[in-house]
Amino acid sequence: MDDRRLSKTLAHALRHAPWLYELELDADGWADLEMLLQALREAKTAFRHVSRADIERVLANADKPRYVLEGDRIRALYGHSLPGKVTHTPAEPPAVLYHGTVREALSEIRAKGLLPMSRQFVHLSAEGALAQQVAQRKGDAVVILTVKAADAYAAGVVFYPGNALVWLADAVPPGFLVFPAAD
Numbered sequence: 660m661d662d663r664r665l666s667k668t669l670a671h672a673l674r675h676a677p678w679l680y681e682l683e684l685d686a687d688g689w690a691d692l693e694m695l696l697q698a699l700r701e702a703k704t705a706f707r708h709v710s711r712a713d714i715e716r717v718l719a720n721a722d723k724p725r726y727v728l729e730g731d732r733i734r735a736l737y738g739h740s741l742p743g744k745v746t747h748t749p750a751e752p753p754a755v756l757y758h759g760t761v762r763e764a765l766s767e768i769r770a771k772g773l774l775p776m777s778r779q780f781v782h783l784s785a786e787g788a789l790a791q792q793v794a795q796r797k798g799d800a801v802v803i804l805t806v807k808a809a810d811a812y813a814a815g816v817v818f819y820p821g822n823a824l825v826w827l828a829d830a831v832p833p834g835f836l837v838f839p840a841a842d
Contacts, residue, residue, distance in 0.1 A: 661705065662717050668699060668706070669717065669726060673735040678825040679793055681782050688734040694778070695733060702796050752808040752818040752826050756783040758836075759794025759803050765838065768804070773831040780819070780827035783808070789824055805837035 672680045673690060680698035682690045692711065699706040714733070718726055727734055758773055758781070773781045784790035787803055794801040811831055812818055819827040 689732040692731050692733050749817045754809040756806040756808045757787045757790035759790035761798040762800035772833040783826040785824050807835045811835040
């Protein structure tokens, strides 16, 4: 495993673009280590077998401390380019948001809507291109769903701003989703 590449990817995930890895950072920048490992495994073929030991090795061999690993949590010490701390205060979303998924998940989404699955929240994108980029980590047959966020909000669905590009929701019922015509 290329430790330099792993270190750069950690910086990207923990400092600059956690939403691309579907990571949720708490108000102090901590991420769940197992969720980070799973995201790295899904994001890059080179990290398909990344482990806690690999992360510990990168941290131990760094020329200066960049990350803190504490129990089952990890965070960057500095260098965040995130626009402020991640908060989970409910807010009115934009009229439309997007969610990228893979074709094989569509039947379950049609039946149940968007659910957080193993995460705390459903991740939604303010831009279709970002939803596409996130979904491509899940597979090749990518489908972008349009979320009628204003309608969902008016009906009582709670949304939380993650940052300028990402919104979170506890769940989104199927009636507020627009599926591509071919699907």
